[in-house]
Amino acid sequence: MPDISKKGASMPQSPIRKLVPYAEAAYKQGKTVYHLNIGQPDIKTPDLALDAVKVNSLDILAYTRSEGSDEYRIKIANYYKNHDINVTKDNIIVTTGGSEALMFAFGSIMDIDDEIIIPEPFYANYNGFSTASDVRIVPVISKIENNFALPPIEEFESLITPRTKAILICNPGNPTGYLYSKEEIRKLAEIVKKHDLFLIADEVYREFAYDDAEHYSILQENDIKEHAIVIDSVSKRYSMCGARIGCLVSRNENVIATALKFAQARLSPPTLAQIASEAALQTPQSYFDEVISEYVSRRDLLISELEKIEGVKVAKPKGAFYCIVELPIKSSDDFAQWLLESFDIDNETVMVAPAAGFYSTPGVGLNQIRIAYVLNKNSLKKAVNIIKEALKVYKD
Amino acid sequence: MPDISKKGASMPQSPIRKLVPYAEAAYKQGKTVYHLNIGQPDIKTPDLALDAVKVNSLDILAYTRSEGSDEYRIKIANYYKNHDINVTKDNIIVTTGGSEALMFAFGSIMDIDDEIIIPEPFYANYNGFSTASDVRIVPVISKIENNFALPPIEEFESLITPRTKAILICNPGNPTGYLYSKEEIRKLAEIVKKHDLFLIADEVYREFAYDDAEHYSILQENDIKEHAIVIDSVSKRYSMCGARIGCLVSRNENVIATALKFAQARLSPPTLAQIASEAALQTPQSYFDEVISEYVSRRDLLISELEKIEGVKVAKPKGAFYCIVELPIKSSDDFAQWLLESFDIDNETVMVAPAAGFYSTPGVGLNQIRIAYVLNKNSLKKAVNIIKEALKVYKD
Numbered sequence: 001m002p003d004i005s006k007k008g009a010s011m012p013q014s015p016i017r018k019l020v021p022y023a024e025a026a027y028k029q030g031k032t033v034y035h036l037n038i039g040q041p042d043i044k045t046p047d048l049a050l051d052a053v054k055v056n057s058l059d060i061l062a063y064t065r066s067e068g069s070d071e072y073r074i075k076i077a078n079y080y081k082n083h084d085i086n087v088t089k090d091n092i093i094v095t096t097g098g099s100e101a102l103m104f105a106f107g108s109i110m111d112i113d114d115e116i117i118i119p120e121p122f123y124a125n126y127n128g129f130s131t132a133s134d135v136r137i138v139p140v141i142s143k144i145e146n147n148f149a150l151p152p153i154e155e156f157e158s159l160i161t162p163r164t165k166a167i168l169i170c171n172p173g174n175p176t177g178y179l180y181s182k183e184e185i186r187k188l189a190e191i192v193k194k195h196d197l198f199l200i201a202d203e204v205y206r207e208f209a210y211d212d213a214e215h216y217s218i219l220q221e222n223d224i225k226e227h228a229i230v231i232d233s234v235s236k237r238y239s240m241c242g243a244r245i246g247c248l249v250s251r252n253e254n255v256i257a258t259a260l261k262f263a264q265a266r267l268s269p270p271t272l273a274q275i276a277s278e279a280a281l282q283t284p285q286s287y288f289d290e291v292i293s294e295y296v297s298r299r300d301l302l303i304s305e306l307e308k309i310e311g312v313k314v315a316k317p318k319g320a321f322y323c324i325v326e327l328p329i330k331s332s333d334d335f336a337q338w339l340l341e342s343f344d345i346d347n348e349t350v351m352v353a354p355a356a357g358f359y360s361t362p363g364v365g366l367n368q369i370r371i372a373y374v375l376n377k378n379s380l381k382k383a384v385n386i387i388k389e390a391l392k393v394y395k396d
Numbered sequence: 397m398p399d400i401s402k403k404g405a406s407m408p409q410s411p412i413r414k415l416v417p418y419a420e421a422a423y424k425q426g427k428t429v430y431h432l433n434i435g436q437p438d439i440k441t442p443d444l445a446l447d448a449v450k451v452n453s454l455d456i457l458a459y460t461r462s463e464g465s466d467e468y469r470i471k472i473a474n475y476y477k478n479h480d481i482n483v484t485k486d487n488i489i490v491t492t493g494g495s496e497a498l499m500f501a502f503g504s505i506m507d508i509d510d511e512i513i514i515p516e517p518f519y520a521n522y523n524g525f526s527t528a529s530d531v532r533i534v535p536v537i538s539k540i541e542n543n544f545a546l547p548p549i550e551e552f553e554s555l556i557t558p559r560t561k562a563i564l565i566c567n568p569g570n571p572t573g574y575l576y577s578k579e580e581i582r583k584l585a586e587i588v589k590k591h592d593l594f595l596i597a598d599e600v601y602r603e604f605a606y607d608d609a610e611h612y613s614i615l616q617e618n619d620i621k622e623h624a625i626v627i628d629s630v631s632k633r634y635s636m637c638g639a640r641i642g643c644l645v646s647r648n649e650n651v652i653a654t655a656l657k658f659a660q661a662r663l664s665p666p667t668l669a670q671i672a673s674e675a676a677l678q679t680p681q682s683y684f685d686e687v688i689s690e691y692v693s694r695r696d697l698l699i700s701e702l703e704k705i706e707g708v709k710v711a712k713p714k715g716a717f718y719c720i721v722e723l724p725i726k727s728s729d730d731f732a733q734w735l736l737e738s739f740d741i742d743n744e745t746v747m748v749a750p751a752a753g754f755y756s757t758p759g760v761g762l763n764q765i766r767i768a769y770v771l772n773k774n775s776l777k778k779a780v781n782i783i784k785e786a787l788k789v790y791k792d
Contacts, residue, residue, distance in 0.1 A: 001622040001648070002561070002592045008504040008654035017660070045457045053668060054450045061441045061636040061672070096492050096640065099662040107528055108404040112508055128661030132503055134530050165398070196398045226397040240457040242667030244492065252397070258404035264413070265524030266495035270666040271638030272449060276457070 007134070012127040015357025015370075018333075022340035023351050031344055034383035036371045037353040039174065041321070043239040043291055045280075052279030053272055063268035067260055068094020068247070072278040076247060079281050083206070085219045091251050093259050094269045098204050098233035098246035099125065105229050105248060106133040108258040109198050115163045116200075117156055121148070121324060121358035121365060123174045123202065138164070139360045144326055144368070147315040148176035150184040153191055166198035166229075167191070172205045172215070175358045175370040176324055177299075177317020179209050182216040189221045198255075199224060204233040204246070205320040207288050210296050213318050225251040236320075238280040239291075243273035295321050298373045298380055305384040309391060321373050324355055324365075327387075330396040332356070332369045343390045350386045403530070408523040411753025411766075414729075418736035419747050427740055430779035432767045433749040435570065437717070439635040439687055441676075448675030449668055459664035463656055464490020464643070468674040472643060475677050479602070481615045487647050489655050490665045494600050494629035494642035495521065501625050501644055502529040504654040505594050511559045512596075513552055517544070517720060517754035517761055519570045519598065534560070535756045540722055540764070543711040544572035546580040549587055562594035562625075563587070568601045568611070571754045571766040572720055573695075573713020575605050578612040585617045594651075595620060600629040600642070601716040603684050606692050609714050621647040632716075634676040635687075639669035691717050694769045694776055701780040705787060717769050720751055720761075723783075726792040728752070728765045739786045746782045 016037045026033050067073065073089035080087050095101040110116065112134045118126060120139040130137045140155050142148040156167065167188060172179040180188075192199040201218040209215040218228040233246035248259050263269075299317060306314045311328030329335050332354040339349050355368035373380060412433045422429050463469065469485035476483050491497040506512065508530045514522060516535040526533045536551050538544040552563065563584060568575040576584075588595040597614040605611045614624040629642035644655050659665075695713060702710045707724030725731050728750040735745050751764035769776060 001650075002505070002588075002594050004650050004654045005503065005505050005507045005510070005561075007507050008657070011503075011654065011657035011661070013657060014660050040458055042456070044455050050454065050457065054452075056450075058446065059440050060438070061446065061638040062436055063637045096496075096666070097662060100492075103662075107401065107407075109398070109401050111401045111403050112530055114401070125661045125663075128657070132658060132661065134508055165401075192398075198398050241459045242457045242664060244664065244666040254397075254400050258400045258407065261404070261407035261409055261524070262528060264410050265407070265521045265528065266493060266499075267521075268638060268640065270492070270640040270669050272668045272672065273666050276668065 007131060011131050012124070015124050016351070016353050019336055019340060019351060022337050026340045026349060030347060032348040033340070034348065034350045034375060034379055034386070036375070036383055037351045039236070039322070039372050039374065040241055041236065041239045041374045042376065045240045046238055046283045046287055048282055049238055049240060049276045049280035053276050056272070056275050061271055064271050064274060066263040066268055068092070068269055069274055072274050075278055075281050080219070080249070083217065085217050087219065087249055087251060091249055091256060093248045093256060093263050094274065095246045095248055095263070096269050097235065097244040098202065098231050099129070101231045101246045101248040102126070102129050102202070103133065104259040104262045105200055105231065106130065106135055107262050108255055110135045110165045113163060114165045115161060116166045116168055117159050117164060118168045119151055120360055121175050121355060123170055124357045126168065127360060137360050141361060141364065142176070144313055144315050144324060148173065148178040148324065150180060150187065153187045156191055160195050164195070164197060166200055168200040168202070170202040172208055172319025174205065174320055175322045175355065176315060177320050177322050178315070179213050179215065179319035185216050185218055185221060189218070189224045192227045193224055197227065198229055199227050200229045200231060202231040204231065204236055207237055208292065208295060208321060209319045210292065210299065211318060215319070219249065227252070229255060234277045234280055238283060240276065240280065243276055244270055245273045245277040295373065298377055301377050302371065302373050302380055302384065305381060309388045323371055323373070324368050325371055326368050327391065329367055329391070329394065331366055335394060336369065338394060339390055345386050345389055348382065348386060350383045403527060407527050408520070411520050412747070412749050415732055415736060415747060418733050422736045422745060426743060428744040429736070430744065430746045430771060430775055430782070432771070432779055433747045435632070435718070435768050435770065436637055437632065437635045437770045438772065441636045442634055442679045442683055444678055445634055445636060445672045445676035449672050452668070452671050457667055460667050460670060462659040462664055464488070464665055465670055468670050471674055471677045476615070476645070479613065481613050483615065483645055483647060487645055487652060489644045489652060489659050490670065491642045491644055491659070492665050493631065493640045494598065494627050495525070497627045497642045497644040498525050498598070499529065500655040500658045501596055501627065502526065502531055503658050504651055506531045506561045509559060510561045511557060512562045512564055513555050513560060514564045515547055516756055517571050517751060519566055520753045522564065523756060533756050537757060537760065538572070540709055540711050540720060544569065544574040544720065546576060546583065549583045552587055556591050560591070560593060562596055564596040564598070566598040568604055568715025570601065570716055571718045571751065572711060573716050573718050574711070575609050575611065575715035581612050581614055581617060585614070585620045588623045589620060593623065594625055595623050596625045596627060598627040600627065600632055603633055604688065604691060604717060605715045606688065606695065607714060611715070615645065623648070625651060630673045630676055634679060636672065636676065639672055640666055641669045641673040691769065694773055697773050698767065698769050698776055698780065701777060705784045719767055719769070720764050721767055722764050724787065725763055725790065727762055731790060732765065734790060735786055741782050741785055744778065744782060746779045
């Protein structure tokens, strides 16, 4: 039997993958499982996006241009203009989700064994994309004590080598919920200019900025026009994760021309989902106001309930819909499994994501979990209560 | 300004990309351009596929499972059973087009600088996928004189090194239209068993087999269960290229488990397009009978018209909807550009794909073009006539 590749063997699995069989066993026992582990929002997709697909009049479901349809890219550029980001359709390549935008960015700017510095904890699939692209992630630790703010810029600088090609941030952050300030973005802009690096920002949660904080995009920094690459997606913005539509945005013409070659190899992003995504751009501000007010009240409930639990530390998120929670335990891997296998209140239990999978430094985050607050407040309250009661009886 | 990667710089462009500005200039001059250069069929997508999307009742356009929805995979397995291919849903990973299935296959079985042997001319984007995956294509030349039949198996054997991990075929072939016989597949099965290699077959044109020839899948060879990986797609089968739905099929559990990790990193294939593709599986045989009879009559017309032109050599295709044509010229690159720039009959001209881009051996195929017979017969006849008249006045 021929062997699979070393690359394939070392492709990381999702931090919750190990738990799936335990969750399935819990269902079989008739338990209700509150899913705090996933980023699939329960928010309804805007009707105008769903309806656009229903009334489409295509006779042939054909390819679009590899960079996405002109109509859609013109409207995306307009969306950015409304967010004080000055780009044209020629700065945009429509991709199959933010995932593909990241793969195109990695391929366009990094060769085998090149390095990319990422503050950790970070979105776990960055590990998969770096393995698939034969490049290396160099982590710089951000700390729960500082709400996962940007680590001191000297720490980034000390990690730069001749192989370093880029710094990658997620803003607002999955899994931290941290929203970088204008000052932090400026510090990053300075360092990438000084060392001639790219700065990639995964801004898929742009709209999810709370407490009157304003999201500041790296594309608003005019000094780093040639350095900035934004990864974007409709998945969370319009609760349409299954569309698989994202984009790569850069004012660096070489980056766009190069990413376009990767895009041409795979021919076209999905056509139906582009129709839905184009329509979604007409979503009124009231939709976002409602969604954001819902997330803020969920977050406030979640944080206040968590803070009532002895020994629990939590970084109050300023954006997205995740937070990292430190528990008074040794291993969140073990705790998460035990919750599914051996604990329930009235036949209800909770699934959480152990946080170690969001770090690439071994041994860090072992007592942390990531909570996605994508459940309604009633479920969220019950779920936190289950964690609270569980911690009383759980033995390391 | 930071540099793009060497990988990005060496990503190949599509064989027709250079011609696009000349085609656009021709439009601007008011010329009609017959497109013999692209694989976007003019055949209507089955209504039941388009309608399924229109009546979908999703409230939230959510992710599906990373390997594709269970419902859809169960139906795909059933489709294969109807084609004498015995697989279950667990042998199938739904992908974003055949393109992504190829990327997952390459990543799962090959490491940096590993080699894959491919008979050339081959689908040009294999070059892009190999560059993106940091692996090397080793070509073995198939010849127009033999209708692009499988090269002698000794020629494959002489190219096998310790780095060789797989042989890849496209069956029926793009750009050759060649349909491999059961005996040829058996020869490949023997060699991959003997040298413990994978055999990847891109079978996206499975239904397009003509003259009562039957397509024989590598998955029908029970001796190579652990070696065989099929790449498939709905794009051409149901004329729904824009769906971006394909799949990777293998009975090798390690391959599936490994490809699944790549699939999980990118979360999910497109949800709406899976709904359309699942419905498309109900397409009645009469649809295919009609489509195939249309392609056969186009092919017959095309070949007979081409054979009337002095000095033209053509391999009669037995499948797909492409053929390679050798012209009495030195450079088809130059000829294709000249057709767009400087030639017309009654303000009509033709765009063809120069064939050199389908070879990876430099200097081969320079006097060949690929024709996609995806136009109606009237247009096809006019297009060939334009080529005929053009050859009378064209000077190398």
